[in-house]
Amino acid sequence: MPNNKMVSRVENERFLVLERVYDMPRNQLFQLFKEPEHLKRWWSTDGWELPVCNVDFRPGGVWHYCMKCxxxxxxxxxxxSWNKTIYKEIIEPEKIVYNDYFSDAEGNINESMPSPEVTMEFIDLGSQTKLVSRSEFDSADSLQAVLDMGVLEGITQTWNNLDVLVERLK
Structure with a gap:
């Protein structure tokens, strides 16, 4: 089981901030966010998997994936559930900035769904890494819409899966 819990908070009505410490050095944890073979092992909620996971990990690159129950x-x-991530900035192993979209199987963005800009920070704590995710939404209503859809429960399960993988790789 995970050895710590994710902390979440809403800031200024439009930002969802998530934090968790992982028992893995920053360089290693960062790798788990860039390689499809790693993402397929943890990026999903309980009972779901990633049958499609195409990653072009570079600024301007796209991660297009399908979560299937x-x-x-x-x-x-x-x-x-199809999603499309467009990477804006990557500073290895410190930060990943991307726009997150709901999409279809062809990668067409669903404009009616919220699409936050997400900044993932990997803070070096020696043998551990603090992961901080800041998702900026265009409005408080957009943030509330994803909260109502169960995004916190989903991210909690996903980050728990990451913790299980981290423990396995130690």
């Missing part, structure tokens, strides 16, 4: 006990069984 594979748990027959969930009412969403068989459902697919």
């Amino acid at each position: 594979v748990d027959k006990n969930q009412e969403e069984y068989g459902m697919e």
Whole structure:
């Protein structure tokens, strides 16, 4: 089980801030965010997996992926959720800035859904790394919409999966 919990808060009505410490040096943790073979092992919620995970990890590059529910006990069984990330800035191993979009299988962005700019900071704590995610939404309503969709529960499960992978790789 995870050895610590994610801390979350809303700032200035438009920012969702998440923090968690991982028991892995910064250089190693950063690698888990850039390679498709690593992302496929942890970037999902319980009962979901990434059958499609195409990553072009560079500024201007795109990460296009599909999360699919594979748990027959969930009412969403068989459902697919497509997303598209466009990287804006990458400073290895310190920071990743990207725009996050809902999309379709062809990568067409769903303009009716919130699309935050996300800044992921990897703070060096020696043998550990503090991960800080700041998602900026265009309005308080957009942030509230994703909170209502269960984004906090989903990210908590995803970051728990990352912690399990970190423990396995130690």
